[in-house]
Amino acid sequence: MSNEPVWERPEPSGKPSPTPLSRDLIVSAAIRLADAGGLDEVSFRKVAAALNAGPMRLYGYVETKDELLDLMVDEVYGEITPPPSSAGWREGLRHVAHGIRDATKRHEWFIDLLSNRPHQGPNALTHLETTLATVRFDDIDQVLGAVGAVMAYVFGAVRGEITELRAERSSGMTEEQWQRASGPYMQRMLATGRFPTLARVMHESSDTDPAHRFEIGLGYVLDGIATRHNLAWRPAGSASEPSAQSP
Amino acid sequence: MSNEPVWERPEPSGKPSPTPLSRDLIVSAAIRLADAGGLDEVSFRKVAAALNAGPMRLYGYVETKDELLDLMVDEVYGEITPPPSSAGWREGLRHVAHGIRDATKRHEWFIDLLSNRPHQGPNALTHLETTLATVRFDDIDQVLGAVGAVMAYVFGAVRGEITELRAERSSGMTEEQWQRASGPYMQRMLATGRFPTLARVMHESSDTDPAHRFEIGLGYVLDGIATRHNLAWRPAGSASEPSAQSP
DNA sequence: TATCTGTCAATACACTGTATCGGCAAGAGA
DNA sequence: TCTCTTGCCGATACAGTGTATTGACAGATA
Numbered sequence: 001m002s003n004e005p006v007w008e009r010p011e012p013s014g015k016p017s018p019t020p021l022s023r024d025l026i027v028s029a030a031i032r033l034a035d036a037g038g039l040d041e042v043s044f045r046k047v048a049a050a051l052n053a054g055p056m057r058l059y060g061y062v063e064t065k066d067e068l069l070d071l072m073v074d075e076v077y078g079e080i081t082p083p084p085s086s087a088g089w090r091e092g093l094r095h096v097a098h099g100i101r102d103a104t105k106r107h108e109w110f111i112d113l114l115s116n117r118p119h120q121g122p123n124a125l126t127h128l129e130t131t132l133a134t135v136r137f138d139d140i141d142q143v144l145g146a147v148g149a150v151m152a153y154v155f156g157a158v159r160g161e162i163t164e165l166r167a168e169r170s171s172g173m174t175e176e177q178w179q180r181a182s183g184p185y186m187q188r189m190l191a192t193g194r195f196p197t198l199a200r201v202m203h204e205s206s207d208t209d210p211a212h213r214f215e216i217g218l219g220y221v222l223d224g225i226a227t228r229h230n231l232a233w234r235p236a237g238s239a240s241e242p243s244a245q246s247p
Numbered sequence: 248m249s250n251e252p253v254w255e256r257p258e259p260s261g262k263p264s265p266t267p268l269s270r271d272l273i274v275s276a277a278i279r280l281a282d283a284g285g286l287d288e289v290s291f292r293k294v295a296a297a298l299n300a301g302p303m304r305l306y307g308y309v310e311t312k313d314e315l316l317d318l319m320v321d322e323v324y325g326e327i328t329p330p331p332s333s334a335g336w337r338e339g340l341r342h343v344a345h346g347i348r349d350a351t352k353r354h355e356w357f358i359d360l361l362s363n364r365p366h367q368g369p370n371a372l373t374h375l376e377t378t379l380a381t382v383r384f385d386d387i388d389q390v391l392g393a394v395g396a397v398m399a400y401v402f403g404a405v406r407g408e409i410t411e412l413r414a415e416r417s418s419g420m421t422e423e424q425w426q427r428a429s430g431p432y433m434q435r436m437l438a439t440g441r442f443p444t445l446a447r448v449m450h451e452s453s454d455t456d457p458a459h460r461f462e463i464g465l466g467y468v469l470d471g472i473a474t475r476h477n478l479a480w481r482p483a484g485s486a487s488e489p490s491a492q493s494p
Numbered sequence: 495t496a497t498c499t500g501t502c503a504a505t506a507c508a509c510t511g512t513a514t515c516g517g518c519a520a521g522a523g524a
Numbered sequence: 525t526c527t528c529t530t531g532c533c534g535a536t537a538c539a540g541t542g543t544a545t546t547g548a549c550a551g552a553t554a
Contacts, residue, residue, distance in 0.1 A: 005432050012501065043541065054503050056543085065542065115359055115406055118414050120433065125442055132444040140447055141454045148407075149400065149464035156403030159362055160395075167365050185252050186367065195372055197379040200387055207388045217396030217468075224471030259532065290510065301534050303512085312511065 006067045007074075007121055012060040019052045023061050026051065027071045031107065034072065039109045042068070069113055074121025076103050076110045082130040089146070090222055092134030096127075097154045097218050104158045108166075111159045137229065146225045153221045161210050253314045254321075254368055259307040266299045270308050273298065274318045278354065281319065286356045289315070316360055321368025323350050323357050329377040336393070337469055339381030343374075344401045344465050351405045355413075358406045384476065393472045400468045408457050 011023050029050045033041040044065065048055040062068045080103050083095035104110050131151075135143045171183065190199045207213060258270050276297045280288040291312065295302040309315045327350050330342035351357050378398075382390045418430060437446045454460060 008432065008435075044543085045541080056504080057502055059543080060501065112362055115410050115413075117417075118410055120436075122436075125436060125445065129442040129445045132448060140451050143444075144448050144452050144454065145460065145463045146467070148460060149404075149467045152403035152407055152464055153396065153400045153468065154403065155406065156399035156401065157396075159402065159406075160399055163362050163365055166362075170364075185255065188255075189367075189369075189372060195376040197390075198372065198376045201379060201391050204387050205391050207391065213392065213395060216392045217399055220393070220396045220468055220471030220475060221400070222471065223474045224467030224469065227470045227474045228467060291512085292510080303535080304533055306512075307532065 005120070006062065006071060009063075021051060021053060021057065021061065023071065026058060026061055027068065027075055030068055031072055031075060034109045035107055039112055042072075042109075044068075066116060069116060070119075070121060073110065073113050073119055074123045076107050077119065077121065077123035077127045079103055079106070080127055082127070083134050085134075087134055089135040089137070090226070093131070093146070093150045093222060094218065096131045096134070097150060100154050101158050101161075101214060104162065108162050111155070111162050114155055114159075142229060146229075149225065150218070150221055153217060157214050157217055161214070164210075252367070253309065253318060256310075268298060268300060268304065268308065270318065273305060273308055274315065274322055277315055278319055278322060281356045282354055286359055289319075289356075291315075313363060316363060317366075317368060320357065320360050320366055321370045323354050324366065324368065324370035324374045326350055326353070327374055329374070330381050332381075334381055336382040336384070337473070340378070340393070340397045340469060341465065343378045343381070344397060347401050348405050348408075348461060351409065355409050358402070358409050361402060361406075389476060393476075396472065397465070397468055400464060404461050404464055408461070411457075 006023075012021075026047060030042050030047045033046060033050060044055045044058050047068075048058055058068075062071070080096075080099040083092040083099075087095060132143055132147055135146055137143045137146070186202075189195065190202065207216075253270075259268075273294060277289050277294045280293060280297060291302045291305050294315075295305055305315075309318070327343075327346040330339040330346075334342060378394055379390055382393055384390045384393070433449075436442065437449065454463075
């Protein structure tokens with residue numbers, strides 16, 4: 001009934017109980033379950049059971065399951081360390097990108113909760129704030145464009161990684177050879193000759209390290225921002241970053 | 248029991264029936280339902296009901312619900328027109344990017360089915376093949392890197408768009424003013440003063456057209472690829488595209 | 495002490511994906 | 525033509541989901 005978002009709604013007034021409860025306890029239990037067995041393990045019944053409580057007890061703290069998921073997402077945002085305020089826009093955005101990727105490594109389900117609703121919890125907002133603040137272009141539209149592009153790339157890339165990783169895991173522990181067409185189905189498809197370029201990629205590509213591929217793509221995006229805005233920029237492996245200026 | 252993927256498994260031998268059935272009928276019914284009411288409307292019971300059949304009848308054509316979703320995804324890939332073979336890498340990738348974005352406009356649920364499993368249906372594979380083939384760099388790793396980065400950006404950006412669009416729709420038809428902090432919660436948050444840059448973005452940004460923002464980010468990625476690989480490239484609005492060369 | 499208020503457990507409902515079983519109808523063999 | 529097999533389909537059932545409803549009980553207040 002209450003139209004306020006979770007973040008602004010107070011929790012029930014911890015009445016002394018054999019097993020005390022709180023929003024924090026609930027979300028951390030849910031996160032534990034999700035980390036261990038994926039989002040499917042997160043049900044009100046299971047979360048409540050993990051806390052020695054009845055399922056309906058959770059509804060005092062959380063109005064709906066989506067709210068619980070929102071709280072979980074925001075908790076993950078809270079784990080991500082902001083870039084140092086001394087960082088230039090390029091280092092800053094790289095830091096943020098890796099922060100999200102690392103967080104998703106710890107909580108794979110994080111990436112599944114992107115399309116539910118926008119992330120507006122307090123931690124998500126401060127994450128967004130510090131990310132925007134690290135890009136000190138004069139033109140605010142350029143700031144938004146740069147941050148938006150980097151975020152879009154990061155989310156897409158991380159999602160791809162996780163998807164691939166899950167496929168490997170479920171498809172019988174095929175380590176990195178999975179995309180090498182070791183799956184019999186893929187082998188048959190490639191054998192049809194209808195996918196020559198794809199076959200070439202599978203057979204000849206030497207770049208199978210996901211972290212490296214992530215870095216490559218991220219480099220593209222950052223280079224593009226620098227090029228488009230005529231920012232000074234060094235091609236590779238350079239330590240210092242010039243302070244940003246919009247043209 | 249059969250370990251073969253759907254794509255290689257024959258359908259039941261169309262026995263004459265009052266209401267004939269086929270995989271195509273099933274997936275198009277499912278797609279119709281999903282287009283109309285989102286993925287939640289796609290259940291075996293509802294799809295079967297739309298075809299005047301019992302739910303269990305579908306299991307002859309599709310072994311599991313994930314298989315049905317895979318078929319739906321592949322159908323969407325089939326709708327995407329490949330780039331003209333005359334296109335250079337930049338036009339080609341732009342064409343692919345917009346193809347995916349447009350398809351997602353027609354079928355919003357498409358973007359939700361990315362993290363399930365990799366897309367390996369015949370249409371998805373030919374889509375990937377033509378995408379790779381449009382980038383004629385000598386170094387195959389550079390091809391994969393470029394295509395991977397563009398795809399990651401596209402998926403991330405489109406997902407963001409759809410998420411925002413859904414939020415607007417559910418949050419009471421707030422058109423484009425949503426991100427202008429018209430939501431009372433956001434207004435309160437911004438009023439705390441803890442998010443100055445975010446507030447500035449919300450108030451001062453004039454760039455609210457999603458299509459334009461998509462284009463901007465895509466431009467970053469393509470510029471980055473061109474820059475990184477020292478490809479000839481014109482900053483803006485230039486018609487002809489030089490044929491690609493890797494350094 | 496009596497009343498109110500807020501928290502919780504139990505039950506119930508509609509819905510999901512899918513395993514199992516039993517029948518039925520078409521094709522094959524005699 | 526009669527039987528038998530085979531493959532498809534419907535009905536039922538089961539375990540699980542999110543959540544609405546109800547009723548009891550405990551602590552605070554009058």
